Amino acid sequence: MKVLVAVKRVVDYNVKVRAKADGSDVDLNNVKMAINPFCEIAVEEAVRLKEAGVASEVVVVSVGEKSCQEQIRTALALGADRGIQVETEGAVEPLVVAKLLKGVVEKEQPQLVILGKQSIDGDNNQTGQMLGALANMAQGTFASEVKVDGDAVSVTREVDGGLQTVKLKLPAIVTTDLRLNEPRYASLPNIMKAKKKQLDVFSPADLGVEVKSHLTQLRVEPPAERQAGIKVASVDELVDKLKNEAKVI
Amino acid sequence: MSTLVIAEHDNSTLNGATLNAVTAAQALGADIDILVAGADCAAVGEQAAAVAGVNKVLVADNAAYGHQLAENLALLIAEVGAAYDNVVAPATTNGKNTMPRVAALLDVAQISDILSVESADTFKRPIYAGNVIATVQSADAKKVITVRTTAFDPAAPEGGSASIEAVSSAHDAGISEFVGEELAKSDRPELTAASVVISGGRGMQNGENFKLLDGIADKLGAAIGASRAAVDAGFVPNDMQVGQTGKIVAPDLYIAVGISGAIQHLAGMKDSKVIVAINKDEDAPIFQVADYGLVADLFEALPELEGKL
Numbered sequence A: 001m002k003v004l005v006a007v008k009r010v011v012d013y014n015v016k017v018r019a020k021a022d023g024s025d026v027d028l029n030n031v032k033m034a035i036n037p038f039c040e041i042a043v044e045e046a047v048r049l050k051e052a053g054v055a056s057e058v059v060v061v062s063v064g065e066k067s068c069q070e071q072i073r074t075a076l077a078l079g080a081d082r083g084i085q086v087e088t089e090g091a092v093e094p095l096v097v098a099k100l101l102k103g104v105v106e107k108e109q110p111q112l113v114i115l116g117k118q119s120i121d122g123d124n125n126q127t128g129q130m131l132g133a134l135a136n137m138a139q140g141t142f143a144s145e146v147k148v149d150g151d152a153v154s155v156t157r158e159v160d161g162g163l164q165t166v167k168l169k170l171p172a173i174v175t176t177d178l179r180l181n182e183p184r185y186a187s188l189p190n191i192m193k194a195k196k197k198q199l200d201v202f203s204p205a206d207l208g209v210e211v212k213s214h215l216t217q218l219r220v221e222p223p224a225e226r227q228a229g230i231k232v233a234s235v236d237e238l239v240d241k242l243k244n245e246a247k248v249i
Numbered sequence B: 001m002s003t004l005v006i007a008e009h010d011n012s013t014l015n016g017a018t019l020n021a022v023t024a025a026q027a028l029g030a031d032i033d034i035l036v037a038g039a040d041c042a043a044v045g046e047q048a049a050a051v052a053g054v055n056k057v058l059v060a061d062n063a064a065y066g067h068q069l070a071e072n073l074a075l076l077i078a079e080v081g082a083a084y085d086n087v088v089a090p091a092t093t094n095g096k097n098t099m100p101r102v103a104a105l106l107d108v109a110q111i112s113d114i115l116s117v118e119s120a121d122t123f124k125r126p127i128y129a130g131n132v133i134a135t136v137q138s139a140d141a142k143k144v145i146t147v148r149t150t151a152f153d154p155a156a157p158e159g160g161s162a163s164i165e166a167v168s169s170a171h172d173a174g175i176s177e178f179v180g181e182e183l184a185k186s187d188r189p190e191l192t193a194a195s196v197v198i199s200g201g202r203g204m205q206n207g208e209n210f211k212l213l214d215g216i217a218d219k220l221g222a223a224i225g226a227s228r229a230a231v232d233a234g235f236v237p238n239d240m241q242v243g244q245t246g247k248i249v250a251p252d253l254y255i256a257v258g259i260s261g262a263i264q265h266l267a268g269m270k271d272s273k274v275i276v277a278i279n280k281d282e283d284a285p286i287f288q289v290a291d292y293g294l295v296a297d298l299f300e301a302l303p304e305l306e307g308k309l
């Protein structure tokens, strides 16, 4: 069984991103970039499926500028077998990413596509589901457990009320939640090996997709600042403030 | 102009998140219909018809919709939604699961997690864990929107008298099936709707110690939440996680206990009216957003707090 994993290059999760003073965009000058944490979990899950003998090949794909090859190499170092970059310019909306991924799905014919449930830049939480609709595949989103069983996959999902398990016909889509697994660190020899793994580059035109924009970002701004608070010296003072100043209890 | 709101429910009760979505829909300035898709869900249709400001309630009652499977529901919503200018759902896990599929079927963008409606095509939404608020304009004729429920007051659940119509379309994609669920049972208010939330983090040390929060929650009528670290460590179940990737809460009072205040946690609670932090590390970032910070060992502070409430 072939597994396709989609990864995105994003700002490292430790960086507190700010809006530029003129509100034109976010300030990403000299910030550290990394593989989106949920995508890293997706790669780990695919590699584990391979190690368990369930998957025969793990192909990793990223849509983005040339720099995203760095994240593809990271995924290859974690154990993916080969990479595909779909070369685009600037920000690409989830619907377009889903169309491009559908093009890759048609070429590669994977049985399972694993994506992160959201990327920590746009926080959209859309791409996997959109790909599901376009490719007419079932989806197990926000997965905390994935079990492949013959021509189906059981996915346990983190939902508002607790956990839900669904059974999906293959080929299917899985989007990862935080507790699906804990990704490994790439070893130095594996990082070296990853440099030699195959990485193909396609253009959107190769995949027959027109890159279109549906949404325009008009401006960005910081969220409302909270008034600086105070430190209270004791539980008594805390209770007093909550009762008499904030009046919330 | 017309807007279709997708009801969040469990086949017997209309979930309050729907009411927040109705308010967001009202801001779009169009007539509002509600779609209730489920199995044996007539009671939900009646509750939806009572919501103030709703024109018509469409009830699609079919076994294929009983567990809100996205593959089936998206086909239905895309079909029914074709006649509307806007399709709106609360950004619950159901909304997040289904609506992008609907948007893709309709070949339009989804605008996720909106905080405000600036005009019929322009919205504010959080990006980068809420550290930045973006204003986005949609060029699509039809808008598919999910709503951050904490950003909109609930519409009145009573006072409306919408008509109820049955929708007969049965869509069973036949590619997914529901196997089972483990739903948390609690007598406490729902996390996202509670007016007081008390959350524990890694500092709680284990699940047993979360009992220290119970007495306080009882006295304040609070819901209990947690940080990701507390959930990952297995102290408490996943449905209690507050944050960028968990639940978004904005109660009148949020009490963070043994939580450091990582940006991903703040993303889920920093719009609370009053924030209290109890942490033994005076430099913990949580104090930067707290209105009242108590530097203390939680194992001493919590029993004392419970006693004094």
Ligand SMILES: Cc1cc2nc3c(=O)[nH]c(=O)nc-3n(C[C@H](O)[C@H](O)[C@H](O)COP(=O)(O)OP(=O)(O)OC[C@H]3O[C@@H](n4cnc5c(N)ncnc54)[C@H](O)[C@@H]3O)c2cc1C
Residues within 6 Å of the ligand: A013, A037, A038, A120, A178, B200, B201, B202, B203, B204, B226, B227, B228, B229, B230, B241, B242, B243, B244, B245, B246, B247, B257, B258, B259, B260, B261, B262, B263, B264, B265, B268, B278, B279, B280, B281, B284, B296, B297, B298, B299
């Ligand atoms: C992609 C991604 C998504 C994430 N999403 C979320 C999310 O949705 N929600 C979330 O919460 N996190 C999320 N995180 C994790 C986040 O980055 C932090 O790791 C997490 O919030 C830390 O939890 P914590 O504050 O409980 O633990 P810690 O950071 O370990 O803090 C524990 C705190 O407890 C205090 N403490 C310890 N003992 C005591 C005591 N006896 N008395 C008083 N204080 C004590 C310590 O001083 C410390 O400040 C996410 C991370 C990533 C990468």
